[in-house]
Amino acid sequence: MVKGSAGRNAEKQISEYSLSGFPIPVKPARMNEQHPEVTDLGRSGVVAIVGRTNVGKSTLLNHLVEEKVSIVSDTVQTTRNVIRAILAEKRGQLVFLDTPGVHKAEGELGKNLNKAARSAVQGVDAILLVLDASAKPAMEDDGWFRRITREEVPVIVALNKSDRRYSCADQYREMWDEVKADRASDKEVSWMEVSALQGDQMPELLTALFETVPEGEPLFPDDILTDYPRKLNIADVIREKYFQRLEQELPHALAIWVEDIDEQEKKWTVEVAVMVERHSQKGIVIGNKGRLIKWVREQAEKELYEMYGVRFKLKLWVKVEKNWRKNFWILKKLGYA
Ligand SMILES: Nc1nc2c(ncn2[C@@H]2O[C@H](COP(=O)(O)OP(=O)(O)OP(=O)(O)O)[C@@H](O)[C@H]2O)c(=O)[nH]1
The missing domain is CATH 3.30.300.20 (K homology (KH) domain)
Structure with missing residues (x-):
């Protein structure tokens, strides 16, 4: 079974993928005999990329995976999520999910967004929330912040478009503090200022993602x-x-x-x-x-x-x-x- 604190999530994901009829075996973790606490497996996990429309999610994903990726297909979906890309390298494997339905729901605040957002992040190992730091925070951003206060999995917040002169990064941080206070939440997130367009901080973001997902066998052989x-x-x-x-x-x-x-x-x-x-x-x-x-x-x-x-x-x-x-x-x- 997949090891790691979020192992159960990964198992759940795999059973969902398996539902689709593909044989996706889960191999047992190989332990290092001298140091049983250490595995030689690398890290693997499922990452949901979320955020309102036009913040740069696609640009960011393209930059993250570059040529190292096996793009599965734009249309490959599990019952809820689309596998946009799988990044396989020596550090491990990251499976990136896009979230159909969320985009459509984004305009309509409230119930719809909440429902789509809930299903988008269910069962993943990490959430990457992308914000447009060059534009003022919008209601949808507030919606995403509220959603992630309730999530147990690690969250990385990417303040994208940091190449632009006008920055609202502080306003997003304030909004997050307000949401946390409002919800009496002690959720911690990691913040990174990035530019998907120029590639700034992309290697650092990738490293952070690998550090975030659990140790374990690759999810996809x-x-x-x-x-x-x-x-x-x-x-x-x-x-x-x-x-x-x-x-x-x-x-x-x-x-x-x-x-x-x-x-x-x-x-x-x-x-x-x-x-x-x-x-x-x-x-x-x-x-x-x-x-x-x-x-x-x-x-x-x-x-x-x-x-x-x-x-x-x-x-x-x-x-x-x-x-x-x-x-x-x-x-x-x-x-x-
Ligand atoms: N200046 C700047 N522009 C960016 C950056 N990242 C993305 N963009 C631009 O922002 C626009 C939207 O980018 P997308 O990657 O399509 O955004 P998205 O979040 O995937 O959009 P949806 O698919 O509608 O949800 C495009 O014109 C990108 O070129 C960035 O880091 N800096």
Whole structure:
């Protein structure tokens, strides 16, 4: 199991990711035999990046992860959160979540924001609250401050856009003090003045994040990291072909899942499960005399050849999974069902 004070959170996260149908094993922590209190594992955790719109969350994330990242996909979601990026390096692994729904709710204060905010930060190991230090604090910032007084996990507050001459950093600190007093909270947060645009304090922020998350095995094994975006992409191409041909007829619960890629120099053989819910839907995705599935395979192989510059052999297996819908619902959110 994942070690560390926030270990339970990480376990919870993993079970949520696993819900999505992907095998995300949790390996036991390796202990250092001479110093059982020390592990050689590095640190890994899930970080929610929150803050009102336009404060620079995306810019900041892009800068933090640079090329070291495996961007999973903009559309890869768990039931609540979008995995925007996974940063894997020798210090460990940081899984960054974006928070769909929060942006939309941000304009409407009160209940909606509160609900979205609550779900955005639930179960994570650390929260990175991004503020625009070059603009006056807004009601939404107050909302976020209030929310984090209630969170037990560590919070780093990034006062972004510190490259701009006009700074409201002090006003944000005052607002935080007021919120704390109002809530009788003794919550401590770490403050950092950064510029995502210019990259100021980005290495320091990354170090702070690594120090904040628990020690433990990486949340995502390396092979999943390399394979994952490619698998999603191949699944997307196949799914798109089905969409082109079926449109209305498409079984509601159709999911494409790439199970395996065997990379030979001249040809990649890919095992693909085409998941449907009921036996009656099997015929639809196979088509009369297998014509549809053949067409989908050929079209997808052609497109993938153009994309990757290597020949593809797609092996499409239609599978009926009675309980697929539950998974499908999640997969749909994951962006490839
Ligand atoms: N001067 C300055 N501009 C910045 C900085 N960080 C981001 N910006 C600018 O602020 C604007 C918004 O940045 P985004 O990264 O899109 O903000 P966001 O918080 O992801 O926005 P939403 O997706 O709407 O929530 C862009 O024009 C960025 O170039 C910074 O450190 N300094």
